[in-house]
Amino acid sequence: MDSFSQNPELTTSIMAVEFEGGVVIGADSRTTTGAYIANRVTDKLTPIHERIFCCRSGSAADTQAIADAVTYQLGFHSIELDEAPLVQTAASLFREMCYRYREELMAGIIVAGWDPRRGGQVYTVPVGGMMTRQPVSVGGSGSSYIYGYVDSNYRAGMSKEECLKFTAEALTLAMERDGSSGGVVRLAVVSEQGVERQVILGNQLPKFSTV
Amino acid sequence: MATVSVRQYHRGGFSFENCKRNALLEADINKLGFSSPAARKTGTTICGVVYKDGVVLGADTRATEGMVVADKNCSKIHYISPNVYCCGAGTAADTEMTTQIISSNLELHSLSTGRLPRVATANRMLKQMLFRYQGYIGAALVLGGVDSTGPQLYSIYPHGSTDKLPYVTMGSGSLAAMAVFEDRYKPNMEEEEAKRLVRDAIAAGIFNDLGSGSNIDLCVITKGKVDYLRPHDVANKKGVRTGNYRYKHGTTGVLTKAVTPLNLEVVEESVQTMDTS
Numbered sequence: 097m098d099s100f101s102q103n104p105e106l107t108t109s110i111m112a113v114e115f116e117g118g119v120v121i122g123a124d125s126r127t128t129t130g131a132y133i134a135n136r137v138t139d140k141l142t143p144i145h146e147r148i149f150c151c152r153s154g155s156a157a158d159t160q161a162i163a164d165a166v167t168y169q170l171g172f173h174s175i176e177l178d179e180a181p182l183v184q185t186a187a188s189l190f191r192e193m194c195y196r197y198r199e200e201l202m203a204g205i206i207v208a209g210w211d212p213r214r215g216g217q218v219y220t221v222p223v224g225g226m227m228t229r230q231p232v233s234v235g236g237s238g239s240s241y242i243y244g245y246v247d248s249n250y251r252a253g254m255s256k257e258e259c260l261k262f263t264a265e266a267l268t269l270a271m272e273r274d275g276s277s278g279g280v281v282r283l284a285v286v287s288e289q290g291v292e293r294q295v296i297l298g299n300q301l302p303k304f305s306t307v
Numbered sequence: 308m309a310t311v312s313v314r315q316y317h318r319g320g321f322s323f324e325n326c327k328r329n330a331l332l333e334a335d336i337n338k339l340g341f342s343s344p345a346a347r348k349t350g351t352t353i354c355g356v357v358y359k360d361g362v363v364l365g366a367d368t369r370a371t372e373g374m375v376v377a378d379k380n381c382s383k384i385h386y387i388s389p390n391v392y393c394c395g396a397g398t399a400a401d402t403e404m405t406t407q408i409i410s411s412n413l414e415l416h417s418l419s420t421g422r423l424p425r426v427a428t429a430n431r432m433l434k435q436m437l438f439r440y441q442g443y444i445g446a447a448l449v450l451g452g453v454d455s456t457g458p459q460l461y462s463i464y465p466h467g468s469t470d471k472l473p474y475v476t477m478g479s480g481s482l483a484a485m486a487v488f489e490d491r492y493k494p495n496m497e498e499e500e501a502k503r504l505v506r507d508a509i510a511a512g513i514f515n516d517l518g519s520g521s522n523i524d525l526c527v528i529t530k531g532k533v534d535y536l537r538p539h540d541v542a543n544k545k546g547v548r549t550g551n552y553r554y555k556h557g558t559t560g561v562l563t564k565a566v567t568p569l570n571l572e573v574v575e576e577s578v579q580t581m582d583t584s
Binding site for chain 2: 103104127129132134135137138155156157160161164200
């Protein structure tokens with residue numbers, strides 16, 4: 097089996113939710129090369145700046161390269177400004193790259209973070225290079241299975257704990273149904289206070305009656 | 308109401324469909340007195356593990372050219388810097404040249420910074436180069452080393468994605484080697500235990516994969532010391548021939564002997580000096 101000639105992909109379930117004071121982001125942890133899981137503990141929540149993260153889905157190489165480039169550009173921009181960058185700026189940089197090179201790239205990215213001007217924000221930049229702000233966004237191959245759950249269970253004005261529970265449950269359901277998603281659930285809360293990260297291991301995931 | 312349909316076939320994974328047919332064919336061939344054709348080998352097994360004091364890298368030593376073993380004892384663990392080594396799977400020329408280019412650039416970088424190079428720097432350089440070539444450089448690498456931030460291990464794919472992990476395998480024998488790792492890996496192992504684990508993982512690739520073969524090379528990297536063990540384990544010793552077809556001197560009796568010297572005439576002599584300035 098030519099496992100090393102296939103392009104590793106983040107066939108994924110990723111999600112981000114805005115709440116009052118910040119954002120909650122989450123992802124599964126599976127990277128596949130064809131039918132083999134190349135990395136079962138991947139961290140798809142990549143820091144772009146101190147309070148700005150991106151959730152990566154699509155080609156692992158493409159999203160890593162884009163994230164590295166945007167991290168550099170945003171860092172430079174932030175030093176020039178002598179100020180924390182806006183989440184919208186980060187999202188625009190992602191959009192600029194993903195749209196310009198749309199024929200060559202396969203990357204679905206959710207940009208989420210907190211800035212002093214507009215608080216917690218979630219911007220989605222799917223394959224093709226569109227950019228739009230959404231209060232809650234899901235992505236990756238596993239997202240198809242949870243649109244109904246997310247649409248019916250999301251309420252505006254949820255607290256941080258409710259958002260964490262909502263994200264963990266949605267991702268668990270996606271991982272349960274999507275063969276290309278799995279492993280552990282990685283969560284992060286980005287707010288004015290900073291970043292809190294947590295990992296929910298396989299046996300600690302919420303249980304549903306369909307499982 | 309829509310019926311739930313099950314796909315008739317699935318790609319990937321082992322297909323058991325032809326096993327019964329193969330068994331019947333095997334029996335028929337053996338009855339006629341012939342043997343079925345032997346399997347051919349094609350690839351590599353490389354792996355690495357982080358242990359208490361550093362990293363252990365391992366590789367098999369077979370290089371293949373299609374259906375033929377081109378090199379029975381090639382070296383797949385490449386030098387990057389005094390504290391960083393890299394195993395390479397995929398196209399041999401690509402892994403060799405890529406590691407040499409990055410090794411050279413890293414030495415210049417190290418002279419410029421005045422510091423021992425970091426594993427993360429080598430990783431960045433490798434992934435940016437491979438991404439630039441969009442996967443056309445067929446180099447799948449296991450990069451490991453110890454620097455001021457501690458021991459680190461990266462797996463790097465031809466398209467330019469990397470993963471930082473405590474244990475990694477690459478190559479056609481990677482699944483066999485990963486099976487050994489997933490069974491016996493523990494964090495913070497001792498050196499002997501880590502060496503035994505890597506040795507067993509490569510051996511699993513050599514003996515179970517239609518891919519790898521020959522010996523097992525190991526490279527143990529710790530803070531300030533590198534043990535390049537080549538070979539660490541000669542897993543496949545060449546057999547000793549039980550008989551000899553050579554005839555002893557004197558088997559054929561010499562009846563007559565005639566020596567005729569050939570007188571050669573020097574026709575032309577010219578000397579060309581090389582410009583060594």
